[in-house]
Amino acid sequence: MSALLDIRDLDLQLQARQPLRLLRRVSLQVAPGQIVGLVGESGAGKTMVSRVVLGIAPANTCVTHGSIVFDGRDITHLTEQQRRHLLGREIAFIPQNPMTALNPVERIESQITDVLRMHLNLDRTGARDKAVTLLREVHLRQPERILRQYPHELSGGMRQRVLIATAFSCKPKLVIADEPTTALDVTVQKQILQLIRELQRNSGTSILFITHDLGVVAKLCDHVVVMHGGRVLESAPALKLFASPGHDYTRALLAATPRFDRPGDELRPIPAVLTQRLADEARALDARDM
Amino acid sequence: MKAIASLRNPRVLFGVLVVLALVVAAAAAPWLSPNDPLEQDLMNSFQSPGAGGGGQAHPLGTDSLGRDILSRLIYGARPALIVAFVAAVFAGLLGTALGLAAGYFGGRLDAAVSRLVDIWMSFPSVLLCIVLAAVLGAGLHTVVIAIIVIDWTRFCRVVRAETMLQKSHDYVASAVTIGLGPGRILASEILPNVAPLLLTLFTLEMGIAIVVEAILSFVGLSVSSGMPTWGGIIQEGRLYVNQAWWLMAAPMACIIVAVLGLNALGDGLREVIDPVKAR
Numbered sequence: 001m002s003a004l005l006d007i008r009d010l011d012l013q014l015q016a017r018q019p020l021r022l023l024r025r026v027s028l029q030v031a032p033g034q035i036v037g038l039v040g041e042s043g044a045g046k047t048m049v050s051r052v053v054l055g056i057a058p059a060n061t062c063v064t065h066g067s068i069v070f071d072g073r074d075i076t077h078l079t080e081q082q083r084r085h086l087l088g089r090e091i092a093f094i095p096q097n098p099m100t101a102l103n104p105v106e107r108i109e110s111q112i113t114d115v116l117r118m119h120l121n122l123d124r125t126g127a128r129d130k131a132v133t134l135l136r137e138v139h140l141r142q143p144e145r146i147l148r149q150y151p152h153e154l155s156g157g158m159r160q161r162v163l164i165a166t167a168f169s170c171k172p173k174l175v176i177a178d179e180p181t182t183a184l185d186v187t188v189q190k191q192i193l194q195l196i197r198e199l200q201r202n203s204g205t206s207i208l209f210i211t212h213d214l215g216v217v218a219k220l221c222d223h224v225v226v227m228h229g230g231r232v233l234e235s236a237p238a239l240k241l242f243a244s245p246g247h248d249y250t251r252a253l254l255a256a257t258p259r260f261d262r263p264g265d266e267l268r269p270i271p272a273v274l275t276q277r278l279a280d281e282a283r284a285l286d287a288r289d290m
Numbered sequence: 291m292k293a294i295a296s297l298r299n300p301r302v303l304f305g306v307l308v309v310l311a312l313v314v315a316a317a318a319a320p321w322l323s324p325n326d327p328l329e330q331d332l333m334n335s336f337q338s339p340g341a342g343g344g345g346q347a348h349p350l351g352t353d354s355l356g357r358d359i360l361s362r363l364i365y366g367a368r369p370a371l372i373v374a375f376v377a378a379v380f381a382g383l384l385g386t387a388l389g390l391a392a393g394y395f396g397g398r399l400d401a402a403v404s405r406l407v408d409i410w411m412s413f414p415s416v417l418l419c420i421v422l423a424a425v426l427g428a429g430l431h432t433v434v435i436a437i438i439v440i441d442w443t444r445f446c447r448v449v450r451a452e453t454m455l456q457k458s459h460d461y462v463a464s465a466v467t468i469g470l471g472p473g474r475i476l477a478s479e480i481l482p483n484v485a486p487l488l489l490t491l492f493t494l495e496m497g498i499a500i501v502v503e504a505i506l507s508f509v510g511l512s513v514s515s516g517m518p519t520w521g522g523i524i525q526e527g528r529l530y531v532n533q534a535w536w537l538m539a540a541p542m543a544c545i546i547v548a549v550l551g552l553n554a555l556g557d558g559l560r561e562v563i564d565p566v567k568a569r
Contacts, residue, residue, distance in 0.1 A: 056465055059396075070511065079473075088468035095467075100460040105482045114478070115468040 002027035003051070004071055004206050010228075010290070011065035012045075012052055022061065023152065023164055023283050024026035024046050024231040030174065030223075035200060035207045035223035038236070039214060039253075041270075046210045053208075055083045065289070071173060090118040092116055092167035094177040096197075098159035098184070102151035112166050119170045120159045134165040138195060156190035168199050175200075176208045181216065193220055214257050218242055225252050227284040229282045248274055295563040305493070305555020308393060315367040324349070327518045331356030336534045338366035351536050353526060359540055362518035366541065369519045370548065373503040374496040377437035377537065382492050383437065385445025390476050390484070391444070393453025401541040403450070407443045415440045430513050433506050438501050447490055452487055456480045486560045489526055493556030497549035503547055520544055530533075 005028075012023035023045050030036045038046050051057040051098045053068055055078065068076045075086065087093075095101040095264055112134065113127035122130060128147070135143035139163040151159060160180060166176050177196065181189040197220060200207055209221060217224055217238065226249065228235040234247040245251045255268045315322060324347060331348065335356040336346050350359040408557035411569050419436040426432045457480065465475045498521075506512045507521030520541040527537025 054464055056466055084469045084471055086469070088465070089468075093464070093467035095460055095464055097460055102466045103461040103465075103479050103483065105485075106479070110478075114465075114470065114474075118469060163464070 002065055002072070004032045004034075005030040006069040006258055007049070007053070007066070008069070009051065010049070010063065010068065011056065011209055012048055013062050013079045014058075015060050015062055016252065023052070024229070024282060025066065025289070026227070026230070026232055027066075027081075028225045028232060028235060030206045030208055032173070033211055034223060035197075037209045037217035037224045038208060038227060039212060039217055039224060040227035041212060041253075043229075044227040046212075046227055047178055049227075050093075050140055050178050050208065050210055053176060054091065058282065065077045072198055088115045088172075089170045090172050091174045091176065094160075094163055094167045094175060094180045096179045096182055099155050101163055102152055102159055104261045105208040107147065108149055108151065108154070108162055111151075112147070112162065112169065115169055116164055126192065130169070131165075131233035135162070135167050137168075137199070138165045138253075142166075156184050158191065160184060160188075160192055162194060164192070164199070168203060168205065171203060172205060174206045174208065175212070178210045179212070179262070181213075182211070189216075196220070204234075214254065226253070232286070233278075233284065234275075240242075298557070299558045299562055301554040301558030302562060305558055306549025307549045308547060308557060310486070312367050312371050314552075315364045316371045319365045319368060321329075323364040324359070325358035325361045326358060326555045327361040327365045328516060329357065339536050339540075340532070348541050351534065352416075352497045353523070353534070353537055354530055359523070360537065361554075363520070363525055363540060363544055366523060366544070367519070368413045369433075369507070370500050370503055370545075373430065373433050373437065374499040374552075376495070377434045377499045378492050380496040381438045381441040381495060382445050382488065384445075385442035386449050386484075386488060389446040389449025390453050393450040394457055394472065394476055394480065396454075400450070400518060402445065407446050408441050416491050416505075419511065423506075428511050433512050435502050436506070441495060441498065444495065445488075448487065448491060449484055453480055456483045460535070477554075485517065486563050489563065490556040490560045493559070498550075498554040499547060500521075500548050504541075552557050 007026060009019065009030050010023055010026040014020040014022055023219045026045070026049060028036070028038070030051075039048065040046050048057065052063060053070075053075075055075075063076055066076070067074055070086075070091065075083075085119070089218070092243050109128065109131060112131040113122075113124070116122050116130050117124075118128040120127075120130075131147060135146060140146055140158060140161050146154065146158070146162070154162070164180070180196070181192050184192060193216060196207070197204070210218075211217060221238050224236060225232055226241075226247065228249055234241065234245070234250050236246060241250065242254070245254055249270070252268070252270045252274055256270055258267060259265060298308065304470060332355065334352055335354055337352040337356075339349065339351040346362070348358050350363070352358055353362075366434070385402065390405050392400040416567045422439065423432050427433065437533070462475060462479060465479050470479070481564065503512060504521030504524065507519040508525045510525070512519055523541040524538050527534065527541070533539055
């Protein structure tokens with residue numbers, strides 16, 4: 001089965017006097033209907049991968065190597081026009097912080113219907129009806145009332161539901177979720193994860209789920225990609241990864257996760273020897289490629 | 291309903307009353323003013339405020355030619371209001387368009403616009419006015435054009451900075467990821483967020499325009515000398531300030547109250563309109 005999203009040997013560089021390599025030959029595949037977890041600590045390059053795929057990487061960065069193929073089509077270097085056609089309709093995005101991702105001076109209605117009217121060519125009433133249905137699907141009560149409200153009148157969890165409804169509204173083939181639960185408290189996190197899984201099952205959409213929470217990955221994902229220092233260290237089916245991690249870093253990462261079922265355990269940080277080794281390897285890679 | 295509720299804000303109330311007074315004075319000047327503002331009565335010149343004489347009441351006294359000050363002030367609201375409104379609208383349109391584009395697209399466009407604003411602002415504005423007046427001839431249109439030409443930079447700078455700030459917010463990135471183009475994002479995402487600021491700037495600019503109009507008519511670059519303007523009345527009163535202080539004091543008070551009212555309105559509306567602050 002060919003992958004829906006196929007990233008091969010992707011290099012991203014920060015263009016400065018001293019060019020900085022942000023991604024080092026990153027490869028990852030997302031199959032149709034699959035949820036792929038992209039994990040790693042802060043600065044591992046998880047978010048950069050998502051931004052390059054979406055075409056919203058910072059302006060002073062540049063893809064210097066590799067390709068991104070989506071649905072059989074190379075999307076590494078698209079014109080703005082072509083990308084606009086793709087975003088929202090075929091690739092959708094769930095942002096990290098629901099508190100800032102909605103326009104504060106616009107009612108919820110226009111924020112949802114914008115994407116509907118743009119990609120599905122619905123008229124005002126059609127888009128409104130559809131928005132009500134969408135809000136019902138993400139289990140928001142009184143959708144008509146929510147449509148008339150402003151973002152600050154909703155809680156974080158409700159806002160994230162609105163954003164999820166927007167992301168799934170055009171039945172995209174791929175949804176990229178960048179730590180969608182990080183800014184929420186734990187009980188709401190669980191509900192949001194359930195919601196994402198439910199929507200994924202109903203629509204068959206593929207999801208690239210970016211997180212640093214291994215617990216979330218274990219619950220949600222079919223396949224896991226572990227990143228560190230801008231490169232992929234391990235890529236394996238979730239069951240296999242948790243049962244027998246293939247890379248020392250993955251093992252250290254799993255050991256560093258606090259477990260409620262083993263309260264006596266000491267917390268084990270990632271060993272400094274390991275991070276040093278990873279940094280050396282990265283330097284060796286840079287010497288080879290640049 | 292919301293409009294009425296916003297009047298509970300004391301600044302908005304004060305501003306609305308001032309603007310209302312200005313508009314009424316300008317629109318109904320012929321009916322409101324007790325005398326013809328141009329009618330001279332040399333027998334009754336320099337009458338002090340409140341003193342009735344010559345069979346006619348002059349609540350604010352008369353000037354060197356015996357013209358009624360109150361009537362002249364009421365008629366003077368016309369050029370003040372017209373200039374303030376028209377100049378602020380066009381300066382706002384020009385500055386906002388350039389500021390939005392510069393702030394959103396950045397890069398060379400931003401550099402070009404910003405340098406232009408820098409150079410523009412370093413040019414002495416009074417000189418610019420006089421050059422314009424020399425080219426276009428004195429008159430109300432000259433005053434309006436002069437204010438637009440000078441003050442668009444004020445809008446441009448502030449709108450540019452605010453646009454850059456808004457652009458860095460996640461909701462703009464979200465708009466990009468649902469496939470909206472830059473035109474749509476500027477018009478329907480960023481502009482509404484800049485609007486409260488624009489409103490404040492606009493009323494502030496109206497206040498500034500009233501002052502500039504007064505200055506230009508003070509130096510004789512506005513409407514012809516017969517027509518009453520606040521700056522013109524101050525200029526005429528300047529010669530007789532030792533005998534008749536009210537000739538300068540009355541129009542000055544008008545200008546001060548008008549500018550205060552407009553500034554208060556801008557500040558108050560900003561508080562009231564912002565949906566986040568209005569919680």
